[in-house]
Amino acid sequence: MSGAQLLELENVTRSVLLPDDSELQILTGIDLSVSEGDHIAIVGRSGTGKSTLLNILGLLDRPTSGTLAWRGTDAARLSSRRAAAARGRDLGFVFQQFNLLPGRTALENVMAPLMYSSGRDFWQRRRLASEALERVGLGSRLDSLPQTLSGGEQQRVAIARALVRRPRVVLADEPTGALDVATGLAVMQLLDEATVESGAALITITHDSNVAALARERFRLEGGRLHPLVQEVAR
Template identity: 45%
Template sequence: MSSYRSQNGTIPAPLELRDIAIQLGDGSKRILVRSASGVVSGGESVGILGKSGSGKTSLLSVLGLMSRPVSGELLLSGKPTSRLNDAELARRRNQDIGFVFQNYSLISHLSVFENVALPCSYGKPMSKKQTMEAVAEQLQAVGLAGFEKRRPRSLSGGEQQRVAIARALVRSPQIVLADEPTGALDSATGLQVLEHLYSATRRAGACLVVVTHDEDIAQAMDQTWTLCDSELRHEAKGSR
């Protein structure tokens, strides 16, 4: 099991992929990813690059326990996940993972506050006071204090994306997975949002995996992985 030194001794990495293969779930049996391996330690970030259609979102959905690989093992904090049933997977997902979807996936009939607060009621619910504080902190951090009562459709694409980021971080998850989180943003706002994701996860000792088309962003992460011809390649780089 891969592990790293923490202040409290040696603890397992939040995310570890062992020879993961991903197949399209449409009956075609097309292999999207052949054998992906990697370890993401607490506080570490990964940028994933790859052409459109190369399987980045599919890989992220496996890392986020939303779909299963056809072979290999995904370990969360050292614990294998392949034998968990759907209910157990959902529990781990709610507890450990914050997800920023490529298309934001905000719920249109809920307010900004209610959207960000959604994960607070999953699994072991947070108290009302904790929820109010956590939502206020996250909205402040993405520059959307005062937007609590607005509906998603009244927001710009970039504002919706920032709501999605606030929602992903509201429960301080151990793993944050973000699919093109800066796609809808101008480059200055995109950089700000990314700095926020990066520093918030690092401060919390969580790991961050970001899918991006932007090579500079991917290179700025601690690790850079590229999906090409169904293989996940790791770029060698020195320490930051």
């Protein structure tokens, strides 16, 4: 069951100015509500604006028009500092290419977000990171470097890193794109279970209908708008 509302997008558009002074419309009217505990999948082909929408959902970019509310506050009123603080505290990101720090162990990679914390999270960062890796089944690989881990294991490290600060929203951008089908589905099931356990909302951006089928609410991004999916990716 969904909890408190976290993100609310109403008629959000995003356009960019091209070198010839013409305007390219990427998003033409996005409506989306995200609450605690939601698992939402957004499916779309390359070039449909998935990354642009992800950046807006992650408070990395602002709409050209329309309203984006973060926990009831119009995001347009958030200063750069407050938006950055919200990203660090309340938003977790999982990417297709893992983005792990080379030369750093799994434990050090998961500890990295906690280096910018204060109080308990900072002083107990090693324990919190160890517990996060235990939850994703990598308690025996704390001292392993990324290059010694399989693709699925690297993605699990990335999931632990995204969850270690107990975010309210996890944004997963093509999280299985670099994995084989079986490993990708196992990773998505793990990510879903981990966010359910923590009560976080999970938003998955994907081109894979099998990955989208794991979500409880599904949309296709097409023509700059979100269209509900029922039959296409039904279980």
